Amino acid sequence: MRHGRWRFLLGALAPALVLHVVFVLSPYAQAFYLSLTDWTGVAGEAHFVGAGNYARLGGDSLFLDAVRNNAVMLAVVPFATIALGLGLAALLRTRRGSAGYQIVYFFPQLLSLVVIGVLWSFVYNPNTGLLNSGLRAAGLGPLARSWLAEPDFALAAVMAVLVWSSVGFYVVLFRAAIEGIPRELYEAALIDGAGGWTTFRRLTLPLVRETVQVAFVYLGIAALDGFAVVQVMTVGPGGPDGATEVIGLSLYRNAFSYGRFGYASAMGVALFFATLTLAVLALRSGRRERLELA
């Protein structure tokens, strides 16, 4: 009986395990190995070059631009998205017709990132775009810019799109978390004379902290990527002059345009560890907070 059960379990697990090994673990392992070689992507052989590719990373000014931009995105995108998402979700709690709003907020999530990139590049068009036309119509003509072509604004324009595209999902997520807070607590707060802001800060926020932490990990990973939007929207892409370069784009260019798969793999491995570190740090800080609460 016991023997048969093991056989059944093994039979059920094996296909999934094999698929996982072939399509997930093996590509990872190959990327780690390739990052130590000079593989060109078309040669049948690769030569071992040790840590050479990693040493190059430090001297590659475009890659350093990419790291800087990803760091800026990491500092801005998660916080802006979470702030907006939480704010909107908290407002929805008290408003009528919130279900309708919730659906509207969710719309961007239904579009693919490429479509979003194309739409927003129309919005940012300096001559006929919605943004500049709107500014001119409102008498704010001097504020009109070549949003994607000026180094000072290009990255901000990209980040705005990233925030816009993800905020709806987090509104829905946070709203679900807020729904889970017992109604009596809000009633008690109301009786105690707490205003809207105090209720949000002292009641809602502490009780959805866990959700916010998870959201932070997801958004952090998204901020370390940004490839699709940058590739579709920006000048160059990645420009002007590296102003919107992201690690994913550098990686793509080195692999597929320059035929440097080994070097690109090194970038991929570096990005992998950055993402992993971020996730571990974010979740660890979560653990400490919870201990304090308990």
Add this chain to the structure above:
Amino acid sequence: MNLEPQLRPYPTRRALLKTAATASLTVPLLAACVTSGAKEKTTQQTGEKTAGNPLGVKADAPLEVVVFKGGYGDDYAIKAEAQYTQRYPEAKVDHKGLQKVGEAMQPRFVAGDPPDVVDNTGAGRLDIATLVGAGQVGDLADLLDAPALDVPGKKVRDTLLPGVVDDGTFGGATVALNFTYTVWGLWYSKPFFAEKGWTYPATWTEMLSLCAAIKKTGVAPWTYQGKYPEYINDPLLSMAAKTGGKDLIKAVDNLQPGAWKQDALVQAATAFAELAGKGYIMSGSEALSHTEAQAAWCQKKAAFIPCGSWLESEQKGVAPAGFDMVMGVVPAFAASDAVQAASSESFLVPSRAKNAAGGKEYLRILFSKASATAFAQANSTLPAVAGATDGLTLSSGLGSVRDAVTAAGDNTFTYRFRTWYAPLAKAVDDATGELVNKRISPADWSTRIQKAADALAKDATVTKYTR
């Protein structure tokens, strides 16, 4: 979902170490796949060389042809295949018309099992310099020296337009033959210019005074495909080449020290900085994609746009009736007919193709005059075969391109660094984008690019080419 991290215990240090140890043991096993391509030499299928079969095709050897199916479709390639079957009825021809040639061919090159002919073209094509460096492409010398199919008394080599053989030559061996011939210049609408009484300028001084006149009428003199700064690079580098001659191009392509600081290059950069500085470039151009900029130009919001000779077919359906675009050569400080021209749509025979002789024979058929003429007719594009458009009625654009090529004669030029060193091309594009947006000076422009070129010259991991 929000409660999950709360309930699940965090990985302990021991679990982490255990995972790491397992991973380090399994990595070498799992990593072994990607580069384990066959190393044994492919056996070539060859037949006897005769006058009618100069490349020694084995009559019954199957032939596999992979063609980029983009703007030109792949009918022209299928026609050449039909002709191949006519000559070798026993051969089975396998045709593949693909959009993503690189993606499909990469694993086949790696595995040592490539097709017999590859048209390595389109977005996502494989970097030709990388293919050469990996020894994946075969020498086409015997094809070039074989008699041309339908031009009696001439070798294939002698039927091609100037520069075509050089474009496919890497380190002394010609490994690719490009089927189309692209010429770069400045485009304008002939009727629009006639209506306004503007004449195409022969020198840069004339260009500047014409721009001043155009600007007064409320039309922007220039626009460019700002999202891709390489478009404005072409006229800039053309101008430099027309002043500095072939020596300047050679110095640039051979990564000579100080090549980008040559006077003619700095002068050309200064000229374009001035063009931007005087407000002769349509505002907002810097952020427009090629479709947006070209559409604005077709709406007569700007008079000139720099582009290659594909522009006319690209603007089909966008350009209004009677727009009749024509291409002029880029004006330099002194009048000259020299024009930047290079071939593209590159056909190659992989070094490990099983039927390399058949692949070359196929290219001999494809590059015949009859096949090229049919292509020109169907696609209003100049093929790389000389005289292919003789006797055809050409559209305004293609006619102007042919006239420019005829006028230039041997005076065509092209830079090779774009195909040899893709990272340098990126550095030049970025710098030129900054230059025409007035964020860097011409001196900074040349210093920046020189620095990138020097770094490349010093980089031992990059295969170098000279001309």
